[in-house]
Amino acid sequence: NAGVTQTPKFQVLKTGQSMTLQCAQDMNHEYMSWYRQDPGMGLRLIHYSVGAGITDQGEVPNGYNVSRSTTEDFPLRLLSAAPSQTSVYFCASSSLPGGGTEAFFGQGTRLTVV
Amino acid sequence: DAKTTQPPSMDCAEGRAANLPCNHSTISGNEYVYWYRQIHSQGPQYIIHGLKNNETNEMASLIITEDRKSSTLILPHATLRDTAVYYCIVVSSNTGKLIFGQGTTLQVKP
Numbered sequence: 389n390a391g392v393t394q395t396p397k398f399q400v401l402k403t404g405q406s407m408t409l410q411c412a413q414d415m416n417h418e419y420m421s422w423y424r425q426d427p428g429m430g431l432r433l434i435h436y437s438v439g440a441g442i443t444d445q446g447e448v449p450n451g452y453n454v455s456r457s458t459t460e461d462f463p464l465r466l467l468s469a470a471p472s473q474t475s476v477y478f479c480a481s482s483s484l485p486g487g488g489t490e491a492f493f494g495q496g497t498r499l500t501v502v
Numbered sequence: 503d504a505k506t507t508q509p510p511s512m513d514c515a516e517g518r519a520a521n522l523p524c525n526h527s528t529i530s531g532n533e534y535v536y537w538y539r540q541i542h543s544q545g546p547q548y549i550i551h552g553l554k555n556n557e558t559n560e561m562a563s564l565i566i567t568e569d570r571k572s573s574t575l576i577l578p579h580a581t582l583r584d585t586a587v588y589y590c591i592v593v594s595s596n597t598g599k600l601i602f603g604q605g606t607t608l609q610v611k612p
Contacts, residue, residue: 419598421599431602432602433602438598484598490551492548
């Protein structure tokens with residue numbers, strides 16, 4: 389049981405490049421989400437999904453796309469990287485809400501856009 | 503989603519209890535109080551959650567006031583490894599969304 393796995397752990401992009409951050413979980417969780425964390429700040433919700441085929445926007449969705457074709461995977465796509473997207477990205481998963489469930493977080497992807 | 507207010511920083515002596523307060527005056531009846539912590543730049547770690555009753559687990563205790571407008575996380579015997587940023591989050595049982603604030607930076611000192 390690996391929990392939530394994020395790849396890559398580190399990435400450097402040039403402005404304008406695109407890339408996909410991968411997130412996979414093996415706990416059969418329906419709910420998955422992506423956050424970004426800028427230095428000295430709390431986490432901000434980018435996008436989330438309540439199940440395969442269903443996604444929605446969070447607090448800061450601009451510049452990012454997501455899709456959820458399977459329960460296990462929730463990739464985050466940067467369409468045209470900008471220096472303002474330099475951040476640490478965290479993926480999380482949990483069971484669907486309703487009874488109070490805990491979220492599990494990956495170890496993060498540290499992205500630098502130059 | 504209800505907002506929370508936490509002090510930006512606190513200190514605690516090693517071996518003493520750490521009491522971290524959180525205000526959530528706009529909390530609704532179906533919203534839980536969750537606590538997570540983040541050590542260095544690792545992914546946040548779940549600590550405890552509650553709806554209206556006090557809760558205890560192997561890591562901490564959660565005390566929720568009767569009107570549910572505030573709560574306190576208690577680490578009974580703080581160690582240096584408890585130095586972290588602690589986030590108090592109110593979560594709707596309908597949406598499940600975790601909206602993080604700035605948290606409290608707890609520094610445990612020898």
